[in-house]
Amino acid sequence: MAELGVEVPGLALANPLLLASGVQGGTAAALHRVAASRCGGLVSKSIGPVAREIYPGPVCVEATDSVVLNAMGLPNPGVESFTEMMNENNFSKPMLVSIFGPDSQSVADIAKKMEAAGATALELNLSCPHSKPGSRALIIGQQPELIKEYISAVKQAVGIPVYAKLTPNTAQVSLEAGAALEAGADGVSLINTVSALEVDPYAGRPIIGNLLCGMSGPAIRPIAQRKVAEVALAMRRGEIPTAPILAMGGITTGLDVARFIMLGASAVQIGSALIYGDVDIFEEIENELTEFMDVQGYPNLESMRGIALDSMEGLN
Amino acid sequence: MTLATSPQTRKGDFDLQKLANICCERMATEFTKSGKILAPIPLPIMEIIHEAESVVTIWLQVPAELAAAYKPGQFFMCWNPYDAEGGMGRTNFNSEKPYSVGDIKIDRTGIDETTAADEGNVGNTLMGFTIKDLGRQSGELTRMSKGDWLALRGPFGTTFPTPTSGSTLVLVSGGIGSTPMHMMAREARNKLGNRVKIHAIMGFRNSSEAHYVPRMEGLCDSLTITTDDGTQGIHGYPTQPLEELLQGLDSDNCTLLTCGPEPMMKPVLEMAVTAGIDCYAAMERYLPCAIAVCGLCMVGNRLTCRQGPVMEGDWLLQQSDFGQHHG
Ligand SMILES: Cc1cc2nc3c(=O)[nH]c(=O)nc-3n(C[C@H](O)[C@H](O)[C@H](O)COP(=O)(O)OP(=O)(O)OC[C@H]3O[C@@H](n4cnc5c(N)ncnc54)[C@H](O)[C@@H]3O)c2cc1C
Ligand SMILES: Cc1cc2nc3c(=O)[nH]c(=O)nc-3n(C[C@H](O)[C@H](O)[C@H](O)COP(=O)(O)O)c2cc1C
Ligand code: FES
Numbered sequence: 001m002a003e004l005g006v007e008v009p010g011l012a013l014a015n016p017l018l019l020a021s022g023v024q025g026g027t028a029a030a031l032h033r034v035a036a037s038r039c040g041g042l043v044s045k046s047i048g049p050v051a052r053e054i055y056p057g058p059v060c061v062e063a064t065d066s067v068v069l070n071a072m073g074l075p076n077p078g079v080e081s082f083t084e085m086m087n088e089n090n091f092s093k094p095m096l097v098s099i100f101g102p103d104s105q106s107v108a109d110i111a112k113k114m115e116a117a118g119a120t121a122l123e124l125n126l127s128c129p130h131s132k133p134g135s136r137a138l139i140i141g142q143q144p145e146l147i148k149e150y151i152s153a154v155k156q157a158v159g160i161p162v163y164a165k166l167t168p169n170t171a172q173v174s175l176e177a178g179a180a181l182e183a184g185a186d187g188v189s190l191i192n193t194v195s196a197l198e199v200d201p202y203a204g205r206p207i208i209g210n211l212l213c214g215m216s217g218p219a220i221r222p223i224a225q226r227k228v229a230e231v232a233l234a235m236r237r238g239e240i241p242t243a244p245i246l247a248m249g250g251i252t253t254g255l256d257v258a259r260f261i262m263l264g265a266s267a268v269q270i271g272s273a274l275i276y277g278d279v280d281i282f283e284e285i286e287n288e289l290t291e292f293m294d295v296q297g298y299p300n301l302e303s304m305r306g307i308a309l310d311s312m313e314g315l316n
Numbered sequence: 317m318t319l320a321t322s323p324q325t326r327k328g329d330f331d332l333q334k335l336a337n338i339c340c341e342r343m344a345t346e347f348t349k350s351g352k353i354l355a356p357i358p359l360p361i362m363e364i365i366h367e368a369e370s371v372v373t374i375w376l377q378v379p380a381e382l383a384a385a386y387k388p389g390q391f392f393m394c395w396n397p398y399d400a401e402g403g404m405g406r407t408n409f410n411s412e413k414p415y416s417v418g419d420i421k422i423d424r425t426g427i428d429e430t431t432a433a434d435e436g437n438v439g440n441t442l443m444g445f446t447i448k449d450l451g452r453q454s455g456e457l458t459r460m461s462k463g464d465w466l467a468l469r470g471p472f473g474t475t476f477p478t479p480t481s482g483s484t485l486v487l488v489s490g491g492i493g494s495t496p497m498h499m500m501a502r503e504a505r506n507k508l509g510n511r512v513k514i515h516a517i518m519g520f521r522n523s524s525e526a527h528y529v530p531r532m533e534g535l536c537d538s539l540t541i542t543t544d545d546g547t548q549g550i551h552g553y554p555t556q557p558l559e560e561l562l563q564g565l566d567s568d569n570c571t572l573l574t575c576g577p578e579p580m581m582k583p584v585l586e587m588a589v590t591a592g593i594d595c596y597a598a599m600e601r602y603l604p605c606a607i608a609v610c611g612l613c614m615v616g617n618r619l620t621c622r623q624g625p626v627m628e629g630d631w632l633l634q635q636s637d638f639g640q641h642h643g
Contacts, residue, residue, distance in 0.1 A: 024611035024619075033617050045611075054612070057412030058395055060605045061469060062354035069355075072610065202339060203358040203397040203465050209411055275607045278622055 002293035003300040004040075004286065008244040008266050009161035009186040010121025011094045015040035015289075016257065016301060017282050020248050020271030021098040021123060021165070022046060024279075026076055028089045035093040037279035038286045042095040043269060044082070046125040047114075049106045051078035056209035063198050063207070066250070068217035068272040070193065071210030074100065079110045083117035096163065096246075100125040104146075104153035115158040123246075124154060126180075127167030127192035141167040141192070144179035151183035161186035163246060168220075168227050169195045177231045178240035187244040188231060189269065191224045217250055217272040224249025225263055232264030232309055252276060254288025261301055262308035332463055335360050336377040336440075343468075344379035353382075356395050356412070356467035362423075362442060364462055368527035370449040371492070372458045373418060374466060380441040383420050385471070388499035389575075389598045389626040391416050392470035393606050394445060399456055413453050414472075414603045414625075416575075418446035418495035419502075419531070446527065448492040472606045474626040476573050476596055479504045479512050483569045486561065486593070487516040487536075488554050488584050490576025494518055494528045496598045497575055501535040513537050515565075517557050519580065523548035555583050567592040572629070575600070582639035585629035595629030601642055 004015040018041045024030045026045035034042055055073030063069045076082070079099075086097075097119040101107035111122055127141035140146045147164065154162050164180030166173055168191040177188045193214025200207045228247045235242045247265035251257060252273040260268050273281045298304045339359045346353055363375040395412035424432075424439035431437075445466075449455040460466065476496075479485055485504055487497040497516065504512045514536045520526045521544045532539050540557040541549030550557055554576075572588040574581045575598040588595035601620045604610045613620040616635035618627070632638045 023609050026611050027614060029614040029617060030611035030619075033614070033619070036617075054604050054610065056399070057604060058356055058393065058469070059412075060607060060609050061356065062350075062607070064355070065349075070609070072605075075604075075610070075612070198355070200356070200358060200397065200467070202342075203467065205397055207356055207397075207467075272609075275609060278608050278619070 002290050002298055004290065006040075006267050006301050008246070011041055011096060013040035013094060013267060015286055016261070016265075016267035017041075017285055018043055018096065018246065018267055018269045020269035021125065022072065022074075023271040023274050028085045031091055031095070032089070034279050035091045038283040039093060039270075039279070040267070041093050042091060043123055044095060044097045045076050046074055046098040046100045047076050047079055047082045047110065048074060048100050049079055049102070049110060051081065052076055058207060058209055061207065062217070062275060066218035067215060068275060069196055069198055069208055069213040069215055071208050071213040073210060079113050083113050086114075086117040086119070094120065096121050096123045098123040098125050098165070104150045107150055108153040108157035111154045111158045111162070115160050119160060121161045121163065121186075122154065122158070123163040123165050123189055124150060124185075125165045125192070126150060126176075127165050127169075139167065139169075141165075141176060142170050144175055147176055147179040148183040151180050151185050155184040163187040163189045165192055166190040166227075167192045168223055168249075172230070173227045174230050174234035174240060178234065181241040181243050185243065187246060187266070189246040189248070190231065191220070191227050191249045194220050194223060217275075218252055219250065221250030221256060221259075225259060228260060228265055229263045229309065229312060229315075232306065233312060233315060235264070236306075236309060236313070251285070252281070254285050254290070254292050257285060257289050258292055258304065259308070261305050264306040264309055266301075266305070330463075332360055332362070336362060340377050340379055340440075343382065347379055347382050347385075351385075352471060353392075353469045356393065356397075356469045358397055358465040358467040361460060361462055361464050361466055364460060367446060369524040370458060371446060371525065371527045373444045373446045374457065374460065375421075375442045375444050376466060376468070377423075377440050378443045380438070383441045383443055386417055386420075386443070387471070387475035388503055389416065389475045389496050390471040390473045391603075391606075391625060392445075392468045393472070393603075394457065395467045396456060396460060397465050397467055399453075411453055411456075414606060414621075415445045415447060416495045416598070417443050417471075417499055418528070419444035419498065446492070446495050448525075450492070470606070472621060474624055476500055476598075476626050477571065477594075479508060479571065480569075481508055481511040483571065484513040484515070484565060486558075486565070486570065486572040486588075487514065488519075488558060488572065488574040488576070489517070490519045490554060490580040491521070491525070493574070493576030493598070493600070494532075495575070497573065498528050498531055498535075500573055501532060505535050515561055516540070517542065517554045517561065519543070519554035519576065520548070521545065554580065555587065558584060558587055562587060562591045562593065565591075565593075571595070574598070574629075577641060578639050579641060582633070585633055589630055589633060596626050597629055597632055599625045599627060599632075601625070
């Protein structure tokens, strides 16, 4: 049977299937529940400097087939209460702790507290399209200079590995990936949600309480694949430092996982699929992936990693 | 005729029934495709009825097949798209909340009964949400008017076990927990006629908040009302008459269902478990997303929106976070 284990900085995973940040993972009870599934690891909800309440609803809906829209407003218990929770709990799976903050100093401060509470790796959420309520300004993840500032501040503050979570809402994601890796990031996670908007024609207004939203789910998978390939190819060509890629966007099946691994991903994250199959989806995906690899004769993930890039060498 | 987007800007001459028919068709298409309504679909309110002090029923026209698929205990997310306080960047409240269906009826007004059967004209199906003003969002809903939009998505969640012929149902509600209990009584009676015994206890704070009493009287073999202040029925909580009721019942083939505030449901379930009676509760927790993404609706190690709201009583009694008041 195919061997699914994979090691990336800070995380030794029994399989490459991580929970994506923001889906179910904000409280101890919810994280334990996901950990009890067949996932390989957890990514926490993005944790900020202080507790934040959820936005007015509707906060997350399946808008049409394969399209998930959300504007949760980064509801989270805040770093103090989350680290307290970490101290009181041991999770049965490795956890990447996702963090965000309004400025580089505050994120560095949160990172330090997470490390002290036992985090083995951090994911820096640079890319939420709605992280500044009411703000129409660019987000951090769209500005390579700011990405460098954030990553450098966090890398100076902690010794544990740091992943940069990138937004798809830019012209060339390899620029943002490059900025993060040059500033010392140990890996990149992509993609976050695609900036979106949906209007109900009868009500004559957006259907998400926050008005603007982020899109995820199966419909964004081809976009995510394009972005992951772009970063992986830039790494191959030596244009940006080589580092593990945690890929995500619309994964619902074992074949989807294979697609991302073939585009160079080390491991994947799964979020919206929990709407369809809840935490049981991890077992389904794991079984499908194993079966696929067995049939195709891939003994492990390494043997199929990046093979789809070979045909795209010349692409820019 | 004007079909303006916002109810506030509609002209006086717009045709509510025509608008309702169009929205209902739209909902039927979505329901056929997905088996539920995934994104909120706004429907115009057809009627809004005063039930009791701060309790109203909002009637919406829905596809007959949606009403038929709904199972007691399940819920819809209800959202007023023109919620006065809704909008970008506002936190600390939710403008979309879960509500169980309280009643379903067929409207045959305007139907020519002499030709209806031949034409297959069965009338319009209306689904009623009975809402008590308990706070910000429910208060807003109770103040809506005929013609206003109320958007629905659902149905979501688990249901009560289907009653079987020869069985006995004990239904215990507190306050607005009346809604799923009524739907259960209605379904059991419709399906099984007099082959099921239904005993209901309804608790209210006082007589002016008492609602659904005539509806339940027509469906139940026995109905006991309790009020906290003694202004109607028994002075006290539903647990008092329940004790007596359970003593006279054969625990085999008997099921107790309850819905209401957790501090009421806990002792009710304890009494049922002690009496050896199968019991289930419909939980009224805060359900921000209803689709298993926010993770903020945990009871024990379960998600209320997905593995509830109906849960087994013996399981609930083992959960340390069950039994307190929740918003
Ligand atoms: C599955 C399900 C079905 C539901 N069905 C119905 C229904 O048919 N009809 C209906 O009116 N409501 C129903 N509810 C409750 C409803 O979703 C709201 O929680 C409730 O209307 C209060 O919302 P709010 O925004 O007005 O109150 P908030 O402003 O959030 O709260 C105001 C105050 O009321 C208190 N409060 C809130 N809810 C309750 C409660 N259930 N019991 C006691 N105190 C409470 C809070 O603690 C707070 O102090 C249901 C809930 C669930 C989960
Ligand atoms: C409801 C919801 C909440 C999310 N919250 C966060 C978050 O807090 N931090 C973050 O980095 N990404 C967040 N995301 C983005 C996901 O982690 C992921 O990048 C994206 O949804 C694409 O993957 P998917 O299609 O598998 O969901 C959220 C996504 C959803 C659907
Ligand atoms: S209501 Fe969001 S997970 Fe249950």
